[in-house]
Amino acid sequence: MTISRETIINIVLALLLLAIPYAAIQFGNPFYVTLATRMAILGLAAVGLNIALGFGGLVSFGHAAFFGIGGYVAGILASHSLSGAPLNFGVFSVPGTNQMPVIWLVALVAGGLLAAAIGAISLRTSGVYFIMITLAFAQMTYYFAISWPAYGGEDGLSILVRNQFPGVNTMVPLNYFLVCYGVLMVGLLVSALIRDSRFGAALQAARQNEVRVASVGITPFRIRLVAFVISGMITALAGALYADLNRFVSPSMLSWHMSGEFIVLIILGGVGRLYGPVAGAMLFVMFEFLLGGMTERWQFFLGLILLGVVLFARGGLIGLIAGKPRHG
Amino acid sequence: MAETILELRNLCKSFGALKATDDVSLDLRVGEIHALIGPNGAGKSTLIHQIAGTLTPDTGTIEFLGRPISQLGVAERARLGLGRSFQVSSLASEFSALRNVMLAVQSRQGSSFRFFKPVMRDRSLVEPAMAALARVGLKDRADIPAAELSHGERRQLEIAIALALGSRAFLLDEPMAGMGPEGSRQFTGFLDALRQEAPILLVEHDMDAVFALADRISVLVYGRIIASGTVEEIRHNPEVRRAYLGDPQ
Amino acid sequence: MQIALFIEQILNGLQLGVMLFLMAAGLTLIFGVMGLINLAHGSLYMVGAFACAAVAAATGSFWLGLAASLAAAAAAGAIMEVLVIRRLYDRDHLDQVLATFALILVFSEATRWLFGSFPLYLDIPPLLQGTVPLPGGSRYQLYRLAIIGVGIAVAVGMYLLITKTRLGMRIRAGQSDRDMIGALGVDIRLLYTVVFAFGAALAGFAGALVGALQSVQVGMGEPVLILAFVVIVIGGIGSIKGALVGAILVGVTDTLGRFLLPQLFGLMMPPSQAGLVGGALASMLIYIVMAVILAVRPQGLFPAMKG
Numbered sequence: 033m034t035i036s037r038e039t040i041i042n043i044v045l046a047l048l049l050l051a052i053p054y055a056a057i058q059f060g061n062p063f064y065v066t067l068a069t070r071m072a073i074l075g076l077a078a079v080g081l082n083i084a085l086g087f088g089g090l091v092s093f094g095h096a097a098f099f100g101i102g103g104y105v106a107g108i109l110a111s112h113s114l115s116g117a118p119l120n121f122g123v124f125s126v127p128g129t130n131q132m133p134v135i136w137l138v139a140l141v142a143g144g145l146l147a148a149a150i151g152a153i154s155l156r157t158s159g160v161y162f163i164m165i166t167l168a169f170a171q172m173t174y175y176f177a178i179s180w181p182a183y184g185g186e187d188g189l190s191i192l193v194r195n196q197f198p199g200v201n202t203m204v205p206l207n208y209f210l211v212c213y214g215v216l217m218v219g220l221l222v223s224a225l226i227r228d229s230r231f232g233a234a235l236q237a238a239r240q241n242e243v244r245v246a247s248v249g250i251t252p253f254r255i256r257l258v259a260f261v262i263s264g265m266i267t268a269l270a271g272a273l274y275a276d277l278n279r280f281v282s283p284s285m286l287s288w289h290m291s292g293e294f295i296v297l298i299i300l301g302g303v304g305r306l307y308g309p310v311a312g313a314m315l316f317v318m319f320e321f322l323l324g325g326m327t328e329r330w331q332f333f334l335g336l337i338l339l340g341v342v343l344f345a346r347g348g349l350i351g352l353i354a355g356k357p358r359h360g
Numbered sequence: 361m362a363e364t365i366l367e368l369r370n371l372c373k374s375f376g377a378l379k380a381t382d383d384v385s386l387d388l389r390v391g392e393i394h395a396l397i398g399p400n401g402a403g404k405s406t407l408i409h410q411i412a413g414t415l416t417p418d419t420g421t422i423e424f425l426g427r428p429i430s431q432l433g434v435a436e437r438a439r440l441g442l443g444r445s446f447q448v449s450s451l452a453s454e455f456s457a458l459r460n461v462m463l464a465v466q467s468r469q470g471s472s473f474r475f476f477k478p479v480m481r482d483r484s485l486v487e488p489a490m491a492a493l494a495r496v497g498l499k500d501r502a503d504i505p506a507a508e509l510s511h512g513e514r515r516q517l518e519i520a521i522a523l524a525l526g527s528r529a530f531l532l533d534e535p536m537a538g539m540g541p542e543g544s545r546q547f548t549g550f551l552d553a554l555r556q557e558a559p560i561l562l563v564e565h566d567m568d569a570v571f572a573l574a575d576r577i578s579v580l581v582y583g584r585i586i587a588s589g590t591v592e593e594i595r596h597n598p599e600v601r602r603a604y605l606g607d608p609q
Numbered sequence: 610m611q612i613a614l615f616i617e618q619i620l621n622g623l624q625l626g627v628m629l630f631l632m633a634a635g636l637t638l639i640f641g642v643m644g645l646i647n648l649a650h651g652s653l654y655m656v657g658a659f660a661c662a663a664v665a666a667a668t669g670s671f672w673l674g675l676a677a678s679l680a681a682a683a684a685a686g687a688i689m690e691v692l693v694i695r696r697l698y699d700r701d702h703l704d705q706v707l708a709t710f711a712l713i714l715v716f717s718e719a720t721r722w723l724f725g726s727f728p729l730y731l732d733i734p735p736l737l738q739g740t741v742p743l744p745g746g747s748r749y750q751l752y753r754l755a756i757i758g759v760g761i762a763v764a765v766g767m768y769l770l771i772t773k774t775r776l777g778m779r780i781r782a783g784q785s786d787r788d789m790i791g792a793l794g795v796d797i798r799l800l801y802t803v804v805f806a807f808g809a810a811l812a813g814f815a816g817a818l819v820g821a822l823q824s825v826q827v828g829m830g831e832p833v834l835i836l837a838f839v840v841i842v843i844g845g846i847g848s849i850k851g852a853l854v855g856a857i858l859v860g861v862t863d864t865l866g867r868f869l870l871p872q873l874f875g876l877m878m879p880p881s882q883a884g885l886v887g888g889a890l891a892s893m894l895i896y897i898v899m900a901v902i903l904a905v906r907p908q909g910l911f912p913a914m915k916g
Contacts, residue, residue: 091703153900156907160646160702160846164838165903171835172896179892181885228478230466230485237452237463244450244460247412248525249438249467258473288835292648292710299707329722335714342708343696 038354042307046217049075049314053209065205066277071310071317072212073273078297078309079219080266085295086304087227088259089239093163094150094170095294098264100177100286101146102139102271107189107281109135114192132197132211135272143268144261146173151260155253167288174286188282195276202276212273216310219266224306226262235259267294296338302348311349362389365529365559366411366442371420373410373583380406381417382583388529393551393560395570398580404563405447407580408533411561412444413437425528439467443527443558445518447534453507457498457517460506461489464524492524493517496550511538516547523557530560536569548572571595579603613745618868619861620743624753626860627760631815632837633844633852634767635808641847642780642804643698648709649689650812650837651830652716657682657813658820658829659720662729671734675817682813683806685716690805695798717827728824731817756818763811764853771849780804836863839899845909854910859895866894 049071056064077099084090112119112128119126129135154165183189194202202208226232238245238252245252275281284290293316301312319337323330345352366388373381380403388394396404409415411422413434422430429437438444451460462485466472469484479485493499496516501509509517515535522530535551536544548569554560555575564570570577571591578588579600587597594600636650660681665674693712697705733752740748771777779795816830823829840859844851871887878886902910 085703091706093706153903157903160640161842161903161907161909163646163702163706164842164846165899167835168839168842168896168899172893175892176889179889225476225478228480229476230472230474230479230482232475233455233459233463233466233479234472237455237460240452240454241450243414243434243446244452245463246434247438247444247450248464248521249435250463250472251433251435255472288831292706295703295707296710299703303703329718331714332718332722335711335718338711338714339693339708342700342704342711343693346704 036354038305038307038350041311041350041354045307045310045314049310050213053206057206062205065209067317067321069205069209069212069277071313072209072216073270073277074293074297074317075310075313076212076216076219076273077267077270078294078301078313079216079223080263080268080270081294082263082298082304082309083223083226083266084260084263085298086308087232087239088235088256088263090155090256090260091163091295092154092166092260092263093288093291093295094154094166094168095264095267096286096288096290097150097170097173098143098147098267099271099274099290099294100173100281100283101142102268102273103275103281103285104177104183104189104271105139105142105268106135106195106272106275107191108183109138110191110193110195111183111189130193130195132195132202132272132276135195136215136269139268139272140265143271144265146268147261147264148257151257151264155256155260167291170286170291171288174283174288177283177286184282186283188280188284191275191279191281194279208277212277215269215273219269220306220310222262222266226259227306231255231258298348300338300341300348302350302354305348305350305354308348308350315349362391364389365425366561367423368407368411369421369423371407371410371417371422373406373415373417379583381410384420384580384583384585386578386585386588388559388561390559391555392575393555393562393573395562395564395574395577396580397564397567397570397577402580403583404580405533406583408444408447408531408561408563411531412442438525441526441528441558442531443522443525443529444531445515445522445533445535447537447563449511449514449518451506451514451517454505456503456505457493457509457513457520458486458489458502460517461492461520461524462486464492464521465489468524468526489524492520495523496520497546512540512543515539519550519554528558530554530558532560533563534565535562536564536566544569611745611747613743613747614868616743616745617747617749618864620749620753620757622861622864623757623857624760624860625864626857627757627764628815628819628856629833629836629840629860630760630853630856631763631811631818632833633840633856634763634849635811636837637841637844637847637849637852638780639805639808640841641849643694643801645694645698646702646705646709647694648706648834649712649716650808651834652713653682653686653689653809653812654816654830654833655716655720655827656685657810657816658731658825659724659729659816660813661817661820662731662825663724665731666729671732671821674731675814678813678817679810682816683810685813686809687802687806689809690802694805695801698801713831721827724827726827728826729820731820731825733821752821759818763814767849776803836895839895841909843899843902843909845911848909848911851909851911858898862898863891863895866891870894 049068052068053065056062081092081095084092109128110130113130119128150169154162157165178186196202197211200207200211202211234245234250234255238255242252271285297312297316298309300315301308319334323333364387369385371381371384384407398404406415410417413432417430421428424440424442462479465485465488490502493502496519498513498516498520501513506517536547539547544566551573574591576590577594578585579594581603586603587594587600632654636647639645639647657678661674661678664677665671693708697708737752737755739751741751741754743749771780779800836859840855841852843858844855870891871884874883874887
């Protein structure tokens, strides 16, 4: 079997991301470790979105909702763990926790449930309707977070001590990077498996031709709903990691700028490509950092760069280097 | 009389003031090719759409394998065994011919909710799909993306998909459009044999093929079936000659 | 409950509704004619507000400011269309979303560059200052009533424009059959630029009118843009009538929800908690309404065309 050009690029990207924090420490610039962690986490969020958007053609403009709910899961569980007060759900109550594996599990479930609810309504529509409805539902969670003061409302919620991972001191930046990098790799593995599986075949075929998929007896709605749920779960997991990175969660994680940013990551990297979200996140965080260092007006130039990419380089970074995608 | 597989009774469908389907009844029996002919705009495709489920009839019933199916969706009807080809071919255009057929195989095997095993290494998908491609003569084109196949090849691919689905009846909407004379001749032979596997409701403009293949013919004009019978009966039916062949007598 | 307060809230809802209509009408028109989803529509709203505030501050006349808002937003829209939007008509919605998202970044940052980060303020013109009496004894701001009147006038004007004029005929032709108007010898490129600039002017006009009620600042267009999306999704994308009905529905629902829900919950629970629950629910109310409408009619109330 020959190794495709895209596979080589993927390996290089994975190694490059892993090398950044070590190089940073080597050159005495530990701040870059945090940048690399941001790349890994935003990459993971976009890996989630890519399953819906890239493989399934479902242009969700509301993935911030999942990212945010993951973040709030981490923040809320941590705050209850710290105060010792249990979380009340009316009939039953559960204690908080500062253990990342538990938090991740809860984030996955919460993200999945929210995605199932939003998807069940939004997927009845398509095209522009779908874009606007996912945006509107995410906005709904945003306003809810702002108007619900129990967990900080507009001001957000701090995580005083970063949550713990068994056997790892997560307060050491490099350790936390490795945790996030590990989760990203698992996310990419899941994404690759899905892409090549029967489910992935049906999902990608439904993007190309919905009628064809129905005429062989597969109901596109169900396939899409499951894809949307998986997609939301992965993005929620990324949200939990992001909250722990910043040790802070606020409604801004739910804002539509966040949703837009995820789409930007995917386009920058290459739509529907396995490592597109990672390439996009690396590029984006780098742009943000470099432009931000040069000018206060970096968003202006970021906008111009994005316009250039959309108008003139539609395949994204991986498309530029590896050419068109191949379907076996 | 042979067993009836598909039966339409008193089907009506209007678009505004236009009666696209006007009280149509017809059936399809085991082992036969039933051709549906009529001038352009007679409502042949509209009828196929209603049978396949992309359009819902206003009134009337459709029974397939003894079961009413008018209320079922496209996917459910396909799962019951209704295979179709489209007037304008409809395929997953980025996928290779093989992957298009594999999609039907996986649907037939029951579940698309499998997330781990790579399809291209799954012999239980690849082998039946290759077999179906071989039957329509596309084996050598298995790796070509559907978008790059010729018009004729895409028709053949759609038939391969219907075969792989294990269809109990075929709805073929102009399967020979876009094929050269040689291709048409070969394909006529193929359809001739296919009827033994499952009956075919055939919409076709190529009258030589229709007269060579059909066991029965129904003639649709302005949404109504004006005549139905054997090839000989239709050839000599004066109403058909007047309405369809433009014969002034 | 006091009737006067209730009437006041209804009027506030109407005022929000007509504002949303001005935004939504442009969005839905642009989508209907060109098939384009424009996220940067909120930026045009902002451009209108800033133009009005700046010109009003320089000349002392709100009315000159209002004229400037129309001109500036229309010009910005036309430039945007010629330089960027035009290249997006044949692209998929994903590209359109991304490019217009990028335009928001450019517009917001450029505005901050020109005007700084501090909000500007715009005074209500002397002619429209003051209040008018309402039945029930309270008084209502004249300016807000004027906005409602202007919104209704624009709605009627648009109806006449689209049904009675030559431009309207071409717009309708563009909505139903794009190839046809080309065949009729209409300069499509020009038509598209005109439609886009017209939609932009409506948005800028709305921004200027609202600018006198709130502060004029970067990012002010975004919440309104998203509400306008909700409006056109409810109304049916591409339908002006749907935009009007949807806008009034959203405006009144949102305003009354914030007013009534805390009181409603107050009947069942202590006031502090009622305010909390009612307030949170009110902030989500229009989205819930949208979800319910879509569950019943996925193409909106007045389906105009396929999305």
